[in-house]
Each structure stands twice: as C-alpha cells, then as structure tokens.
Amino acid sequence: MIETRTFLGIPPFPIAAKKALADSQLRGNMHHATHTIRTKRARVTGELPDWEQLREAGADIKDDVMANLGGYLEQLEESLTKAGATVHWARDAAEANQIVIDIARRHKVDEVVKVKSMATGEIELNIAMEKAGISVWETDLAELIVQLGHDLPSHILVPAIHRNRSEVREIFLREMGKVGMAAQADLSDEPAELAGAARRHLREKFLRAKVAVSGANFMVAETGTLAVVESEGNGRMCLTLPEVLISVVGIEKIVPTWKDLEVFLQLLPRSATGERMNPYTSTWTGVTPGDGPQEVHVVLLDNNRTKVLADEVGRQALRCIRCSACLNVCPVYERVGGHAYGTIYPGPIGAILTPMLKGVGTSESTDALPFASSLCGVCYEVCPVRINIPQVLVHLREKVVDSHRGGVPGTLLTGMKGASWLLGDGRRLGLLQKAAGLSSRVLWKQGLIGRMPRPMSRWTDARDCPAPPRESFRAWWARTDGGRSAGTSGTTARKGTDQT
C-alpha cells in the first residue's frame, strides 16, 4: 500500500508560491509543458469556425442543467436504476467514502484499481480507503507517477506536469518494485520506455482487480449513461475488466441527452489536450449481462455543490468540465505550479471552486485563493463553457473581506477605509497630492524611490517606484487654466524612467 499525501499543511498561497518560484527545475518544467499544450489548444480551437457557438452551447446546456438540477437528477436515477445500476446519494465526502468502502468490503477485496478522477481526489477517497485497509492503485500514467513518487497532483488533467522525464525514470526505478512489478534495471528516460514500464506494472493490477473505482466526465440523464474521456486506455481496462464498478460523480456532471453530449465531446478534448478527438471515449449504461462489470454503482456526490448553486455569481463554476485550459494559459499557474494552491483543484478554476466548495472564511489558505490572480482575464477567454473566472474571483474577494469584518480592523481595512474617505471628494485628494508633492521636493531628488522598509518593500524590493511629482494634474489644471495660460503646457518628462 502507498500512503497518499494530503494537501493539509501547505502554507497559504503567497508563501507557498514564493517557495515554488525559487525552484528553477519546476519553473522550467512548467514553462515547457504549459506552452506546449497552450499552442496545441490554440491551433485546434482556432480551426473551428463555430468554436464560439460551441462555447455558448456548452454554457447554455450546463446552465439549463443547473437551473433544473432536481428534475434531471431524478430522471438520471430512474434511467440508471432501469439499466441495472445501483444509485447512491452522498451529501459529503465522508458519506461518499463510506459508500465506496462498504461496497469494497462486501466483496472482500483489499485492493481496487482506479481511473483518474477529480471527484475522488476532492473527497480524498484514497486516504479513506487506505485507512480502511484497502489499497488503491492509480492507473492513469500521471496519477501513477504522483502516487509512486509520494507526491501530490499539481494539475487537473496532467497531475505530474511538474515532473520531467528523468525525474519520472528515477521514481519508477525506485518505487515500482515495492508495490508490484519492478521497472527494468536499464530503464532509460525515453517516453516510450517509461510508458512500457508503466504498462507492464499496471497490467498485473488490471488483470487481478475485482473492483474498480472511477469518476465520470458526463452522465446522460435520458439514458443513464456515464462517459469517461481519456487518452491512455487505462480507463477502458478499469471500466471493462473488473466485476464491480463504482463511479463517484459530482451532481453537476449531468447532460440532458446524447445530443448535448456531442457538444462537450468537441469542447473537452480540444480544450484539454489540444486534440481534435481523444483516443478513448468509454460509455456505459448500467449492467450489460455477460459483458463488462456485472455490478455497477453510481455515487452521486453533492459535497457543497448545492451551496455553490445558491450563489448567483459563483454558480457558473459548476459548468466546469475539468479541461484545464485555464491552468495552461494562466501566467500565475505557469510560474508557481499547482502545489502552491494547496488543493486538488489548482489554477484559476481552483481559485474559485475551492473556496466555494470549502466555504469562504473557513481558513487562511482557502481565503488566499481568490487573491492568487492578477485578473488578466485570459482564463475566461479560453474557458470552453465561458466561466467568467475573473468576475467570480472579484465576487469571492468581496465575500472573503466581508467574512472578516467585525473584528479589530486590520491595516488593509483601515487603509481601504482611509482611501475611501480621501477618494470620496476631489478636494481631499487634492490635499493629499499637495502633501505628496511636498515630500517629493524634500525626500526624492532623483525622481525615483529605491529600496524601502516594510511594508513598502513589497513593491521596492525588486521594483523602483516613481516619486510623486511636484504638481498633480489637478493642481496644474487649476494653476494654468487647463494649460491655456502661458508657458506651462510643455511635455513634463516622466520621472525616473527617462534614461535614454
């Protein structure tokens, strides 16, 4: 058994990010990986003349599902039951984990194979099963690298994106033999050889396992069909070989009909891996006698999704199809990697989803996430279901600040209140500018402010700061009648930046 790590204990984003920035290997790996996938995505989305309409359709379908979620869930339960599946309802992580553990125990197994799934990562199913004495074998290549490396996932789609191939080779050589078939001693870091080692290691587990655990990318309400979209075929193995299949799926993963599924099967691979079509799309509808798993369970997971649904601005996050396009284009994510976010959902989508799922005001780490963005908006531009991530980030910042009101006002609140008073009146701002201009005459001869003590050091440690000008614009306007009186309308050189 491998002990799965938890995100608990990762410091809040600004501190974790600072540490990650100093890791030049990580910076190099992340830059290479995100730029490669970014370019591929841009190419395959750019070639579709109706890409924008597809995005709109994706958003509309999901919004319809959210607006009528109760009805669709009942329809799904009915079609699943009719097709021979057993439906379980889980309010939270603990309930979902217990359901899965109980089913595994009923079949007296001490191991399960697993298809890559975000929902089971969110509820930390692996940790719960390990506590219950059941080994969980991750079969997605990147998840395997993370699991064997006693590591944490750092990307929604490519959990080992922070690792390069020589690191993968070392992990395989060191760890595979401890939990199954060892890697060949002369393993090189050629991707094909690494994949071969993983294939041999995993095949043993696929052929032995009686129970598989998966998530699902989509659930079709009209037929009770679940769909998994993948690249490696490990999912197909897990979904067809074992006798028992347990799928843990967030309730927002519904699409009403197969026709709606068509939209997402175009949006997802192009946004996720930058492929026109993914190699494996598996769909299953309950139990088919004599073919595939003969016992099929679907665990429908809420885990605060209904709370997110109640937030008028934030609910658009439930459209997410976990494609990771927002991660791959995000300039912040690219530089710090996924671990700094301290959650299974990193990057821009994680910065909105995590605080909403866990609750704003519940921890310093969660509350730091909506601020982990420069609000550049590139995530919204690429999102295949048009989630306005910057809008939700700003909305959540408001909620974070509101959740901390009422105590002793901190420096920032005091500052913001002061700025609010100053900026509520042009005359007050004018007085401030006069004081700043005066300080400029006395303190800053060069027109530039260099290194300063805290808290100014947050700016000046790496950046110069222009000194305030002697005369503000409004003072100039008043003195010269808007430049109409003589001799004052010439160019004023920008202070401190004119070195040419």
Added chain:
Amino acid sequence: MDGKCDDPRISTRIHSAPASGTHARQPCDGAPVKVALFVTCLNDTMFPATGQATVRLLRRLGVEVEFPSAQTCCGQMHVNSGYVPEAIPVVRAFVEAFAGYDAIVAPSGSCVASAREQHKIVAARSGDRGLVKAVDEVSPHVYELSEFIVDKLGMVDVGAYFPHRVTLHPTCHSTRLLGVGDRPERLLAAVRGITMVDLPAAEECCGFGGTFSLKNPDVSVAMGSDKARHVRESGAEVLVAGDNSCLMHIGGLLTRQRAGIRVMHLAEILASTEEAA
C-alpha cells in the same frame, strides 16, 4: 485626419465656443465635440504628464476638453480587493462629477473597464436606487482614449511625430475587458517617424494586477521580470501602453535593471509633434 462622427450621443450636447486656437472638430450636427477628461487618480497624482498630453492631443484633434474637478477615482482598487462598501463613496463621487457628459474620456483601459463593468456591482451593493440609476446613465459614456479617437472621432492618423523604436504592451484590461483590439497599434502605426517593433508574448499579463502586486509580490515580480526581458529582447527604446499602472510596474523593473528603456503612455506619444520635438 479624415473621419466622421458616428456616435449620436456625442453631438447631443450643444456647445457654442470652439476650442481656442485650434480648428474645432465639427461632428454631425455642426457643434464642436466636447468631452470630460477622467484623468484617473493614478495619473492625477503620479503621472500628470499623461493627463497633460491627453489634453494637448484632444485639443489638437478639435475636441474641447473639460476637467470636472470633483472627480477622484474609479474605485477599482477597492472592488478588486474585495472592499465593495468602501467603493460606494468613490463611485458616487464619480457619477456626480461626470453626470450629464456625453463623452468621458480616460487615458486608462483598466479604469474605463472598471466604470463600465464594476460600477453597477458597487451601486447594487449600496442598495441606493438613485446610485444604480446614475451609474446606468453615466457608465455607457465612458471611453478609453484609443477607442474614443478611432471610433468616435473616426481618426487613425492624429498628426503625431515620434522618431523612435517603440514596442507596445497591449494591457490585459484594454484587450480582454474592453476589447480595444488593434486600435492602439493602428494609432501608433500612423505616427510619423516611429519604428514599431514586436514585443514577444505581448498579450501576456505583466503581473501588476493592482493590489496583487503587493499581496503576491513574488509572483507579480516573476511575471514582470519576464515581461521586462521581452521588452529588452524587442530592441525598443520605448515601451508604450495605454495604462500607467502596468507601466509603473514594468518601468520600475526596467530602471532597477538599468535597462535604459523608457516607458511612455500612449497619449504622450500621440501628443508628440514635430514642432514640440
């Protein structure tokens, strides 16, 4: 400098006196174009030269410029930091200062985006119906400088002269929130004597991000350092942008690095003429 008035909102307010000393621009109904300058708190306090350049430029284009002195700030810093109630007095001051103007022009994509997208959020939070109505009336009249010149004045060649190698940082809020597109590039391309050079990864954020630059200074500087490197690689003498906030951040890195590249606001380049050079 040919063009036509295509916005009926601008010509609805009749003013008799043309701007002094210039050929007053005549929109559709024959009245001169008159605008209120929203200089923005950052330009007002830290970069008055940008405000002065905007005034010179607009006057040269035949526009009469007013500066409502009650103006302060768009409130973006408060909203983006989560302090929405604290933004209410700021937004109130904004709509009071600019009520009744047909065109409010600002040399900042970011502040214009704030007026268009965020003022309604602040007004809704205030619960003050009067403020909601005032915001609805004022915010559609707020224009970013390059939008105003290209779309409302119908001009691309503003008669500027600037004989330098220049590269453009398009800024996130101008491109992604406002959608100014290639307007700044078209305005710059028409400047006489200018040599425009490409900025690698131009569309990528510089990492300023308002209070992000202070709350996450390390990430902000990492992003800014890459931007500064790309500016150096471009071979430009001057980095231009439509937002002094981004330029303050990138420029602060460039001077610390002794890069010898100056940063200038778009208005300052467009205001430059052969006579003034």
